[in-house]
Structure formats: C-alpha cells, structure tokens
Amino acid sequence: MTTDLLTRLRDREWRLSAQRRAVAEVLVGEHVHLTAEQVHDLARERLPEVSRATVYNTLNELVAMGELFEVDVTDGPKRYDPNVTERHDHLVCDGCQAIRDVPRSSSPDVPPDVLGGFLVTGVEVTYRGLCPSCARRHRP
Amino acid sequence: MTTDLLTRLRDREWRLSAQRRAVAEVLVGEHVHLTAEQVHDLARERLPEVSRATVYNTLNELVAMGELFEVDVTDGPKRYDPNVTERHDHLVCDGCQAIRDVPRSSSPDVPPDVLGGFLVTGVEVTYRGLCPSCARRHRP
DNA sequence: GTCTATATCTAGATTTGTTCTAATCCTCGA
C-alpha cells in the first residue's frame, strides 16, 4: 500500500492546522470524487467552524502541491480526486454523475505529424456511460 | 467535403431566424472553438441586437440536436465545436487555452473486466501541452 | 391582407460555483 494523503502531507512539513486536517481527512478513501461543497459539509461534521473559503483555499493548495487532482468531467462543480499515486482514467455516469477510477489500459498517443509543433505533456481519457444502477433504471 | 452546418440546419427544417442564422454563421470554419461570449460578440457584428440569452438558447438547441459539441476542457467558459462529422479528440494549450482538433488515432478501449457493470457509450481524449507559440515563450 | 396560435427574442434578475477582501486569530521564534 502506498503512503496515504495525511502521511504525505506530514512528510512535506505542510502546516497542518485543525481545519486543514479536517479537509484532508475527508478526502481519504476509495473512489472519492467529492465536490468542494461536499468536502465542506463533511469537514464541518468533524470541525463545525471550517469556512467555505478555507475549504477552497486548502483544496487549491493541495492541487498546486500535486497531492490532489481537480477533475472537471461533468457539468456543475469540480470534483477532487485524491488518487494521485496510480495513473488512471475516469468513468463518468451520465445519469447520476458518479465517477469511478479505471486504471489506464495503454497510453493513447497522437502521431507526431498531426501535432503541428504542439508540445504534448499529458493525456486525459474520460469514458462516459451509465453506472449499473442508472443502466437498470434506463432499460428496466 | 461534408455538408456544412447551415446546410444541415436547412435540411432539418429548423426555423432559421435572423438571430439564429447570425449565431450559426459565426460557428462555421476550421478549428473554431469559441466561447458563448465570443459567439455573442461575433454574432452582434452581423446583427447588433442579438441578446446573450438568444445566443445561449441557440447554442443549447444546436447541442441538443447534435449539430454542435460542447467542449469543456479548460477552466472558464465552455467552448463550442461545430466539427461533429469527423471523429476527433482535442489538443489543449495550457498556456493560452487554444484548442485544436486532432483526428482520433485509435479508439481507446477499457478492458471489460474493470467496468464493473458500467455501460460505456463514449470516450473522450484530451491531450494537454503547449502550442507552438506558447512553447517558444516558455523556453526561448 | 388580416388574424391568431405558436415560437422566438429580449433585458434583466437569479442561480451556481468560485475567488477575493479585510479583519481577526494563531503559532512560533526572538
């Protein structure tokens, strides 16, 4: 098992206030893709006086540090993905907006001749469809 | 050459008012990925009294008809992509947010065993990097 | 040509998601 978010933050000597800890703790887990609003709600269950601004500040800092990915694959608010250690893509349900991580099968490459001088540094793959329960509802 | 947007709209018997025509005309061309605001500005050059609401209404109708793609690959406003006839992916410049279409090289597939009951209906691939002029500016 | 039903358009208000601001609060080293 790879080191988790809280451990990595401690190792970075990142000033870990009570508020920041509350935010970070919310993000630990499998297939977690919360919105800032959801992070705020969950963080307040641990520490009621965490403000929205602090949640946004903290999330943005974590993203800047590379300890969190911003995922913007649906309409509406951004989601935050703490799975930064395993290279993966996303599977998005068009029904309920659920997001699931999928390990990357193979790196899709663009043939260099179509790039026209573009310097490519990264690739994102998003699969869209219906999650099991939305698929059932859609064709019962 | 495939039929263009205006022709297809006429064939669909879509009520083509002066305002809608002004919006649609703006979208014709190569590698056009305008924001709603840019579409509004350009449409007003043709027909000064087009309102923002009409631009949004028209864009959303075209998207619903499948005659226009909504592309949301950058922070900030959505972009609209009239290239619906050729299957393609997007190349996004992290410097200036320019978007370029690239023909899809090969369909990326998820191995069915990782899907866990998810019904996949589509895939989007986004390449990120720096366009020629931003790459020059970045390492001169 | 006129009338009527229906679709479309408009300005402006509203909603949503996010960032900014200015004041206050901690924390830690001197």
Next chain:
DNA sequence: TCGAGGATTAGAACAAATCTAGATATAGAC
C-alpha cells in the same frame, strides 16, 4: 511576552449560465 507572518473567517464580489415574463415575429388559416 512580543511581534511577524501565515491561516482562517464571514461576507462581498465575480463569472458563467439559466430563468422569467413580457414583447415581438412568424406561418398558416381565413
């Protein structure tokens, strides 16, 4: 203990998009 600087806060501000209600245009029937 004090002071400096970062962290936090509530609320204002902002940006993108949508909604609303009334005005306007249009096509087809007469």
